[in-house]
Amino acid sequence: MSSRFYSSLTKKYVMSLAGLFLLSFLLVHLLINLLLLFDDSRYLFNEAAHFMGTNPLIQTFQWVLFGGFIVHMIFGVILQIQNWMARPKGYKKKNASEENYFSKFMIYTGIIVGIFLVIHLFNFFVLKMSGQVPEFSGHEGTEDMGWLVFDLFQNGGYVIFYVVAILFLGFHIDHAFQSALQSLGLNHPKYTPFFKVVSRLLAIFIALGYISIPLVIYFK
Amino acid sequence: MNIKLKIWRQKNAKAKGKFVNYNLDNVSPEMSFLEMLDALNNKLIIEGDEPVAFEHDCREGICGCCSLYINGTPHGPGEKSTTCELHMRSFKDGHTIVIEPWRSRAFPVMKDLIVDRNAFDKIIAAGGFISIDAGSSQDSNAVLVNKEKADEAFISASCIGCGACVAACKNASAMLFVSAKVSQFALLPQGRVEAVERVQSMVAKMDELGFGNCTNTYACEAVCPKGISVTNIARMNREFLAAKIS
Amino acid sequence: MAKLDSKIPKGPLAEKWSKYKSTMKLVNPANKKKLDIILVGSGLSGSAAASTLGELGYNVKVFCFQDTPRRAHSVAAQGGINATKNYKNDGDSDYRLFYDMIKGGDYRAREANVYRAAEVSNATIDQLTAQGVPFAREYGGTLDNRSFGGVQVSRTFYAKGQTGQQCLLGAYSGLSRQIKKGTVTMYSRREMLELVVIDGKARGIITRNLVTGELERHAGHTVILATGGYGTIYYLSTLAVNSNASAAWAAYKKGAFFGNPGFIQIHPSSIPVLNEYQAKLTLMSESLRNDGRIWVPKKKEDKRHANEIPEGERDYYLERRYPAFGNLVPRDVASRAAKERCDAGYGVGDTGLAVNLDFKDAIAKQGKKAIEDKYGNLFEMYEKITGINPYDEPMRIYPSGHYTMGGLWVDYELMTTIPGLFAIGESNFSDHGANRLGASSLMQCAGDGYFVISNTIGNFLSGEIRTPKISTDAPEFEKAEKDVTGKIKKLFAVNGKQTVTSFHKRLGKIMWDYSGMSRNEEGLKKALKFIDELKEEFWKDVKVPGTNNEINQELEKAGRVADYFGLAKLIVIDALNRGESCGAHFREESQTPTGEAKRDDANYSYVSVWEYKGDEQEPQLRKEALNYEFVEVKERDYK
The missing domain is CATH 1.20.58.100 (Fumarate reductase/succinate dehydrogenase flavoprotein-like, C-terminal domain)
Structure with missing residues (x-):
């Protein structure tokens, strides 16, 4: 865990670039998911899922995405361990100076999101891979991924788990976007306040967007 | 007024320290915080105890000697001020004040509230300078410097090296300190010549000394007695990125 | 017994320094590596000297009692640093600065040293600027100047109210560069407690390691003291509370004569004593007198709030007594005038030991923004300490102990009466006579360090190239x-x-x-x-x-x-x-x-030069006669 394993700043660049990349993925993912709410036949959603699942470019990119997650997590953990090591003895009185609230808990919100991700991947990706998803009646040759979603979100416990995990994702993003810009050196007295607002709106949009789907499905 | 104090006492770098409680009467709101500690020490000496060791010198907020983590904030309550500029009128009668040393692996405690901040000097010596020998400089007005840039460089340069940024940061990161020096020189034409080399060697030294990484929580900016902004950190990030890819 | 020879080079005033430099003995680069220099003190003069001597190739060991050189009290100089650039085209020249300093020092300084201080001032500004000191600039990108007490030209370069900090940090960065190069070794948290003289020459020091208490011996071919002044002898002064004279005192007891110890400047504008526990007084820069007007009520013991006293009932006593210089009279004059008013019962505040420094007119004329640009940090500092906002009501100020013109006696080469022992910056007595003009302290410190000692020490060390390393076992x-x-x-x-x-x-x-x-x-x-x-x-x-x-x-x-x-x-x-x-x-x-x-x-x-004769004996007085060859000695008049 030597600090010479890339400089602190390089690690931060990697963190933020990977983070921004994952953020873009989250947005695309969300937009596709939202199709479920606007099309009861699940046609659009399944078409999109099929496209994502079969397009060779996307399929290749899937591994890049996977790599992005791994890099973001590994670097996040390394940075955090170094940060803990930098203060072997803590304070009796907790730091009272004002700071961005969620920024203090990125590792924890990150870990929760990571755990969620594993379960999430198991629920969808693994099931899909093992061929347990039925064929979609609306389009021959496509899997009914939408059905899988509806099926899962009938389970109240799962919905709660999902909603809570996404909330933490929101907390994570609230700090993440503007922080990534800062790490990449994109700070300007004129524009930074704007991007801080964007960061928060992004967090709210993503969190509410993802949360709305299980809630709508469950209470339908 | 009466003040209750809970102060970290540690005999030397190797000793195990502990908090010790003190009671101090007749504290005047006009006293500065350090004058209050002077009064405590005066009392301790007369009673045959050892006074509390803390660093201080100019007592007007410019030398950067004084430190102290007071009730959870480096330099205590009060915006943009050092401990020596803090006055007892900021506290209430009967209050308990917890005083701790800066905590960071790179700033080991030497005695009581004194920590070793030599790491900062090492970072400066790694590259926080412009290489110009006395005698080889040209006329000061030969290079014109944009006033706004010069003023900005001045603000970055006004860092007093107290280490409050490290003390406040949850990661004990020295990014604000390092970036202020990098920024000062990056903003001035005379500093551009060595900019690529400078930022890399200073960051490498900072990493080597065991400071934490920046997680952009901005606690450093909130406690900096000179109001140095995290835009300096962003500038350093830019400088470093540019240096790495150039 | 040491002789009092000031070693002033012959010839016209303006040629002395260049003549000295072109005839002094030199040490070749290969020999410089073999010579060890001990330098005590890391303020502006010490840091500047350390970096320059390192650049020249000497082995330099630097000592300071603080944890880092950057904390030395030069950091607290606020207003500015003089140089004779004449960027303002207002008739400035080396001679004029020299003349102002001689007159300001009330004709008690040595002409040749003062002229040299003026002469090297431009190179000093160039050096500091090149090192990245962010001096204030005009919109066109050139350096800005302001005027300072006791003179009629604008020759003061400044970095808001933090000029000393910026100059010191510049010198400290140069010092740090030499540390990286290995020419300078820094010993911080060390206090010099004794000077070691071997065969009549300064050859080392004893320091106490302030962390372990261990006494350490350090030897060198020469010792330079850059240990600052002794204003804390008043306990309450504008100096950092740890500033002290112990190093200079050790040198004095070992045979270095002391020059003009009684010349101590009382600065006219510091925040008055507020309570009995006070540990120090805070300086409010002299530059404030450029725009602030000093006054007391015309009525004795007038207890009304300053803002309630109408214009007609205010006594702007400096403007009244000294119409030509007004609020910009030199420090000693301003201090005494304040004392005179307060002693006569016109002082303000609870103690009656304060006068008003009022910015009302300046704010009305130039706007709050302009005043904030010039003095913002000083105003903030004042408010932090007193809780009073000086934009709304006058500051209260009173004189306090500040700068010591006196110090170790040195000759033209800045060498004391102990061969091989040099004193630079405030620790020597040399350039300010009986009173120092504003912004000339940073100038002298930096000049001594960058351009004077770096030359004159060679003249001494050229005789030491055959001296082997000094052993600490002596x-x-x-x-x-x-x-x-x-x-x-x-x-x-x-x-x-x-x-x-x-x-x-x-x-x-x-x-x-x-x-x-x-x-x-x-x-x-x-x-x-x-x-x-x-x-x-x-x-x-x-x-x-x-x-x-x-x-x-x-x-x-x-x-x-x-x-x-x-x-x-x-x-x-x-x-x-x-x-x-x-x-x-x-x-x-x-x-x-x-x-x-x-x-x-x-x-x-004359300069009164004192020789130590023992703790119980009276010191012996020697006189260095001051012969004014180049200026006419006149009554000092600021009316």
């Missing part, structure tokens, strides 16, 4: 270390009941009351007696807690205060000897009918 080191051990033991052994600080406070009060802004024979004689009594009490009843083998701040203070008893006496003896008033030294016996200082050139046109 009996002289042995003895010096033993002496220091003895002194430390003695301090612990007293084990009395009173704190070191309480003694320092009492000493400061004696000095302020009898040897401060205004002095008379009777008071000075009283002071001598009081100092002796206090010293005796100190050695009977001081309490130094803890042990030697640890960080022990009380022990550090005790050593410094113990030395101050001796220096305090020397100051008073010097003040007694000088029966005239000149510059900051005001003898009540010697004043004009209007209360202005009256110089006595017939009897006192």
Whole structure:
């Protein structure tokens, strides 16, 4: 865990670039998911899922995405361990100076999101891979991924788990976007306040967007 | 007024320290915080105890000697001020004040509230300078410097090296300190010549000394007695990125 | 016995320095590596000297008692640094700065040294600028200047109210660069407690490691002191509380003569004493007098709030008494005028020991923004300390002990009377006569460090190239270390009941009351007696807690205060000897009918140089006659 394993700043660049990349993925993912709410036949959603699942470019990119997650997590953990090591003895009185609230808990919100991700991947990706998803009646040759979603979100416990995990994702993003810009050196007295607002709106949009789907499905 | 104090006492770098409680009467709101500690020490000496060791010198907020983590904030309550500029009128009668040393692996405690901040000097010596020998400089007005840039460089340069940024940061990161020096020189034409080399060697030294990484929580900016902004950190990030890819 | 030879080069004033430089002896680069220089003090002069000597290739060891060189008290100089660039096209020149300093110093400074200080000032500004010191600039990108007390041109370069900090950080960065290169080794948290003289030459020092208490021997071919002034002898002063004279005092006791110890500048504008616990006074830069107007009420003991006193009932006494210079009279004049008003019962504030410094007119004329740009941080500092916002009501200021013009006597080469021992910056006596003009302290410190000592030391060291490394096993080191051990033991052994600080406070009060802004024979004689009594009490009843083998701040203070008893006496003896008033030294016996200082050139046109003769003996006075070849000695008139 030597600090010479890339400089602190390089690690931060990697963190933020990977983070921004994952953020873009989250947005695309969300937009596709939202199709479920606007099309009861699940046609659009399944078409999109099929496209994502079969397009060779996307399929290749899937591994890049996977790599992005791994890099973001590994670097996040390394940075955090170094940060803990930098203060072997803590304070009796907790730091009272004002700071961005969620920024203090990125590792924890990150870990929760990571755990969620594993379960999430198991629920969808693994099931899909093992061929347990039925064929979609609306389009021959496509899997009914939408059905899988509806099926899962009938389970109240799962919905709660999902909603809570996404909330933490929101907390994570609230700090993440503007922080990534800062790490990449994109700070300007004129524009930074704007991007801080964007960061928060992004967090709210993503969190509410993802949360709305299980809630709508469950209470339908 | 009466003040209750809970102060970290540690005999030397190797000793195990502990908090010790003190009671101090007749504290005047006009006293500065350090004058209050002077009064405590005066009392301790007369009673045959050892006074509390803390660093201080100019007592007007410019030398950067004084430190102290007071009730959870480096330099205590009060915006943009050092401990020596803090006055007892900021506290209430009967209050308990917890005083701790800066905590960071790179700033080991030497005695009581004194920590070793030599790491900062090492970072400066790694590259926080412009290489110009006395005698080889040209006329000061030969290079014109944009006033706004010069003023900005001045603000970055006004860092007093107290280490409050490290003390406040949850990661004990020295990014604000390092970036202020990098920024000062990056903003001035005379500093551009060595900019690529400078930022890399200073960051490498900072990493080597065991400071934490920046997680952009901005606690450093909130406690900096000179109001140095995290835009300096962003500038350093830019400088470093540019240096790495150039 | 050491001879008092100022070694001033012959020839016209403006040619002395260049002539000296072109004829002095040099040390070739290969030999420089073999020569060790010990440099004590890391303020502006020390850091500048360290970096420059390192650049030249000498082996330099630098010592400071702070944790890092950047904390030295040069950091607190606020207003500016002078140079004769004449960027303002207002008729400035080396000669004019020289003349202003000679006149400002009330004709008690050595012409050749002062001219050189002016001469190297431009190179100093260039050097600092090149090092990245962010001096204030005009919109066109050129450097800005402002005017400062006691002169009629604008030659002061500044970085808001933090010029000293920025200059020191510039020099410190140069020093750091040499540390990286390996030419300079930095020893921080070390206090010099003794000078080692071998065969008549300064060859080393004994330092106490302030962390472990260990006494360390350091040897070199030469020793430079850059240890600053002794304004803390008043206890309450504008100086950092740890500033002290122990290194200079050790040198004095080893045979370095002391020049003009009684010349201590009382700065006219510091925040008045607020309470009895106060540990120091905060300076409010002289630059404030560029825009602030000083006044007291016309009515005695007028207790109304300053803002309620109408214009007609205000006495702008500096403008009244000195119409030509007004609020910009030199510091000594401004200080005495404030004291005069307060003593007469016109002072403001609870104690009556304060005058108003008012920015109302300046804000009305230039706008709040302009004033904030120039003095923002000073105004903030004032508000933090007093809780009063000076944008809304006048600041209150009062004089306080500040700068010591006196110091170790040095010749033109800045060498003391101990061969191989140099003193630079405030620690020497050389450039400011009886009163220092604003913004010339940073100038002298930086100039001494960058451009003077770097040359003159070569002239000495050229004779040392065959001297092998000095061994720290020499009996002289042995003895010096033993002496220091003895002194430390003695301090612990007293084990009395009173704190070191309480003694320092009492000493400061004696000095302020009898040897401060205004002095008379009777008071000075009283002071001598009081100092002796206090010293005796100190050695009977001081309490130094803890042990030697640890960080022990009380022990550090005790050593410094113990030395101050001796220096305090020397100051008073010097003040007694000088029966005239000149510059900051005001003898009540010697004043004009209007209360202005009256110089006595017939009897006192000399530097008083004191030689140590033993703790119980009176020091011996020698006189360095001041022969003014290039300026006409006149009455100093700011009317």
